[in-house]
Amino acid sequence: MILDVNLPDDTGLNLCQEISKSNAIVVMLSSMKDTNYVLDAFAKGADDYITKPFNLQILKAKIEALLKRCKPNNNILATSRPLILGHLTIDFARREVILSNHVVPLTALEFDLLHFLASHPNRVWDRAELISAIWNRDDYSGDDRKVDIHVGRIRKKIGDHEGKLIKTIWGRGYMFELSDKDQVQLAD
Known part of the structure; x- marks a missing residue:
């Protein structure tokens, strides 16, 4: 629209x-x-x-x-099974995020950004890399701070106010952090 x-x-x-x-x-x-x-x-x-x-x-x-x-054939790693992290489920096939049995209303761009970060955990992505991957723009010349705005909105919507899942790495970018103790599973 x-x-x-x-x-x-x-x-x-x-x-x-x-x-x-x-x-x-x-x-x-x-x-x-x-x-x-x-x-x-x-x-x-x-x-x-x-x-x-x-x-x-x-x-x-x-x-x-x-x-x-x-489109389903984009640059984002797709899996047929949802990614489950505690009370958070990211279902790529249905393009849906569920938090404590409630669907989280994410925009298409927010979903793509969250799924991309979650699909590539424990790696720092700078803004330019995220713009290239999510917005499909290698030649983007606009304000790269829009990444910050979208990450902030995702954090608010999934209850990640303290940045425990999506970490800000100051001066570098963002990382979806998973530790060994996190119970990550792919649903059947």
Whole structure:
């Protein structure tokens, strides 16, 4: 879905927040260039933010890259069995995260990021590597802090407020940490 920040009846940011509860991909398209609007859009579930005026070819390329992430044959390691870590289950086949028997409403991008990190545990990934892997962009020139925003939203949604699962490695990036004592299993 492509949304503008300014809508006749409500703000696109409010609609974005409602839509982000599903697996829909949301691209904000707006003349609002202020950093606060951009950060607020990502915080409310936007997968990308494009400012006006914009180039139609770039918009098309960004949408194609976002749609490519939704296809089953993407760069993310897929398994037919869910990954279970205590009360947290990551089910790639169903694109679903379950925490204590409750489905966690992640956006498509949040799910891809969590699954990628969980599929490659105990390795530090810098922002550029995550953008390349998740956003499928090797030539990304935008604000790489959007990775921080998405990690923060994932942590909030899965109850990882203290960063016990997704560790911040200051000055380096992020790591999904699993220790020997963690009971990780692949469900049948």
